Amino acid sequence: MTGRPTLKDVAQRAGVSVTTVSVVLNGQRAGVRVPEPTRERVRKAADALGYRPNQMARGLRRRTSQAIGFISDEVTTTPFAVSMLAAAQEEAARNDHLLFVVNVGKPARPDVMQRAMDSLVEHQVSALIVARMYHQEVEPVASMPESTVFLNARATSGSYRSIVPAERAAARAAVRELLEHGHRRIAFLDDDTNTIASGLRHQGYLDALAEYDIAPDPRLHVRMPSGVSGGVRGGELIDLPAGQRPTAIFCFNDRMAMGLYRGVRHRGLKIPDDLSVVGFDDQEFIASELDPPLTTMRLPHREMGRLAVESVLGLDTSYAGWTEQGGGEISLLECPIVRRDSVASPPD
Amino acid sequence: MTGRPTLKDVAQRAGVSVTTVSVVLNGQRAGVRVPEPTRERVRKAADALGYRPNQMARGLRRRTSQAIGFISDEVTTTPFAVSMLAAAQEEAARNDHLLFVVNVGKPARPDVMQRAMDSLVEHQVSALIVARMYHQEVEPVASMPESTVFLNARATSGSYRSIVPAERAAARAAVRELLEHGHRRIAFLDDDTNTIASGLRHQGYLDALAEYDIAPDPRLHVRMPSGVSGGVRGGELIDLPAGQRPTAIFCFNDRMAMGLYRGVRHRGLKIPDDLSVVGFDDQEFIASELDPPLTTMRLPHREMGRLAVESVLGLDTSYAGWTEQGGGEISLLECPIVRRDSVASPPD
DNA sequence: CTGAAAGCGCTTACAG
DNA sequence: CTGAAAGCGCTTACAG
Missing domain, CATH: 1.10.260 (434 Repressor (Amino-terminal Domain))
Known part of the structure; x- marks a missing residue:
């Protein structure tokens, strides 16, 4: 009683x-x-x-908890990626599972990761998801369960599954969008760190150019810090002499595009009349709110979060497509283009 | 073996x-x-x-799990508030607890809340936190544990603890900042829904005016949808005839301020030379990135999240201050002002 | 100083 | 069709 x-x-x-x-x-x-x-x-x-x-009693007996551990690097500095978490939780709930979430900070120190994992294992989670807010490589920690899935991250060893956005294909589609509008001098305003996303998006940029037989102009590939101020500085691209100046700029992310808008405005030019812009991320409260609203590539955070849970639960039906990679498997999720008003034909 | x-x-x-x-x-x-x-x-x-x-075995025996349930309405649509979650998780970890997080959608239906709670209770959580991404009132569901804490929300009944931002005091401080710079015609660009935050911030606005013996001018209190487009429309305030036009505008949130910036720019005016602006939220990627950077009131999300965990764990030492309210207790957390460059003296 | 035993709340062969 | 019993992996009086 x-x-x-x-x-x-x-x-x-x-x-x-x-x-x-x-x-x-x-x-x-x-x-x-x-x-x-x-x-x-x-x-x-x-x-x-x-x-x-009592799920503890039941779990003890059945030797399984109805819980999944979700380890992420940081949930707070990159708010737009939290929809991965939200989607993962919803999918877990749909399958009668609860989600333990633990942040390990950024950059994630291996010992902190280890502790987080131990704690989750002590709580008998039936599966583990290791998520990163920005697409990156991560080193699995010792004794990580085989079934662990890496979300928005690629495991550097072991035979794990990894779920990441199809960056290269997306960048290619972004640039192709510009190409199809008639642009031929297209710049890539890149991130200045050597992230995996940066490399892949650059590849996609080159792919699209190659498709149209355009020789890449190195002056049109500039690297800046990936925030608003880096974007503002990217405005210098417009200062190139007449014949060399780009008529369109593909930005590494929406925040840089936000800065670029400012740089363009300060020079008295207008988007998209004088310059077309495509971003990346479809970041909430940014892309759709810019003036004019930004055409960009949407990162499929919800789909990725959901797939991670489906995968660890042995369900994955919704977005098939696993391909071998290293010892493990990888799933590349499509980043759809979101067309808004920042792209037009080039001025003549 | x-x-x-x-x-x-x-x-x-x-x-x-x-x-x-x-x-x-x-x-x-x-x-x-x-x-x-x-x-x-x-x-x-x-x-x-x-x-x-094995924490399940231990928990079964000790009749306590080392886990806390964190129920929130939606984590994805309002990314800036997720730092409550992050801070709560960190504080939980510091005290050897894990956090189960479950989203119940928005608006939160009572039956979904009930199910989430049941599931958490089945998992023997030792405490429950009910969080909302926007400050609002919430009806406790039947049989909610006494120790449940409401985060960024006020329980409408029962003797629960609630943790919310000190909205009224913050709004007052925001308007006082303008007053101290010499402004006397200050508008309040308000949200057009009857949220608790809206009411409280309006009160604070009136408080500050009263402090300076300024009779509120009803034309200076306008209500718009609380997004960027509502902010743009708020620009109409500037179209008021010369003597009635405000020299400063206090915005319900940073997104409206973002829109207002646009409205001001379209009219060929400059912030802060022609108009001073103060926002609310200190929303990431927005407030600090506007041009000029926006002076605003910071919502203490991290502090709130941390206090919630301290409270349910019976620790709360860091931000004392509980006061009786209804049958329960409430803690009002201070929203510090973040001074940037959107406030100056009024033009003459 | 150390161990045998009971019991937390379940599930699951197994027997009747 | 239904129940007694064992056991999941611990903790905690209690006895020796």
């Missing part, structure tokens, strides 16, 4: 054994049939008592 | 009983002393085996 009611309390009230209660409450069990009247009695008793199974 | 090592395995290897292992591994127990050599032997065995306690 002190705490919450247990199976035994329900059994007593229904006048049956705990075995029967357990069987009834857990649905049919192979070969075991309980007649409807008994079932009814049990259900009534459970309801009356407000019985809720 | 199949699964992970248990206490029994450690006991065997160390040549002692499980009782001894348990006592050693859990630190001193009152009245029980194990001689150092034995302790040493046990620790060695545990290390060698890579023993990790």
Whole structure:
């Protein structure tokens, strides 16, 4: 009577054994049939008592918790990627699982990762997801379960599954969008760190150019810090002499595009009339709110989060596509283009 | 040998009983002393085996999990508030707890809330935090534990604790900042829904005016949708005839300020020379990135998240200040002003 | 100082 | 069709 009611309390009230209660409450069990009247009695008793199974007891016995561990580097500095978390949680809930989330800080120190993992393992999580807010490589820590999935991250060793955006294809599509509008001098305002995303997007940029037989002009590939101020400085691209000046700029991300808008405005030019711009991320509160609204590539955070859970739960049906890579498998998720008003034909 | 090592395995290897292992591994127990050599032997065995306690078994026995449930409405649509979650998780980790997070969608339906709570309770969480991404009132669901804390939300009944930003005081400070710069015609560009934040910030606005003996001019209080486009429309305030036009505008949030900047620019005016602006939220990637950077009131999300965990864990030392309210208690956290470059003296 | 035993709340062969 | 019993991996009086 002190705490919450247990199976035994329900059994007593229904006048049956705990075995029967357990069987009834857990649905049919192979070969075991309980007649409807008994079932009814049990259900009534459970309801009356407000019985809720103790998942720790159940988990102990079944040797599995209905919980998934979600380790991420940092949830706060890059708010737009949290939809991975939200989607993962929703998918977990849909499958009667709960999500333990733990942040390990940025950059993630291996010992902190290790501790987080140990703690999760002690709590008997049935699966682990290791997420990063920015696409990057991560070194698996010792004794990480085989079933662990890396989200928005690629495992550098082991035979794990990794889920990442199809950066290269997306960058190619972004630049192709510009090409199709008639642009031929297209700059890439790149991030100045050697992130995996930067390399891949640059590749995609080159791919698209090659497709149109355009020789890349090194002056049109500039690297700046990936924030608004870097974007403002990217405005210098416009100061190039007439024939060399780009008519369109593909930005590494939306924040740089936001800065670039400023640089363009300060020079008295207009987007998209004088210059077309394509961003990357479709960052909330930014891309759609710029003036004019920014055409950009959407990072499929929700799809990625959902796929991670489907994968660790052995469900993955929604976005098939795993390909071998290193010892493991990788899934590249498409980044759809979001067309808004920052792209037009080049001025003549 | 199949699964992970248990206490029994450690006991065997160390040549002692499980009782001894348990006592050693859990630190001193009152009245029980194990001689150092034995302790040493046990620790060695545990290390060698890579023993990790099974928290489900421990929890079952101790009748407490080391887990806290964090229920929030939506984590994705309002990315800036996720630092509440991050801070809560960090504080939980600091106290050897894990955080279960579950989203219940927005607006949160009572039945979904109920299910989330049930699931968390089944998992034997030792405490519950109910968070909202925007400050609002929430109806506790039936049988919610007494110790539940409402975060960025006020419980409408019961004797719960609620943690919210000190909106009114913050709005007052925001307007006072303008007053101190010499402004006397100050508008409030308000949200057009009847949220609790809107009401409170309006109060604070009136408080500050009253402090300077300024009669509020109803034409200077306008309500618009709380996004960028609402902010743009707020620019109409500037179209008021000369003597009635405000020299400064206090915005309900940073996104409206972002829109207002646009409205001001389109009219060929400059901030802060022609108009001073103060925002609210200190939203990441917005406030500091506007041109000029926006002076605004910072919502203390991290402090709130941390306090919530401290409170449910019975620790709260860091931000004392609970006051009675209704049947429960409330803690109002200060929103510090973040001075940037959008405030100057009024033009003459 | 150390261990045998009971018990946390379940599930699951197994027997009747 | 139904129940007694064992056991999941711990902790904690209690006895020796």
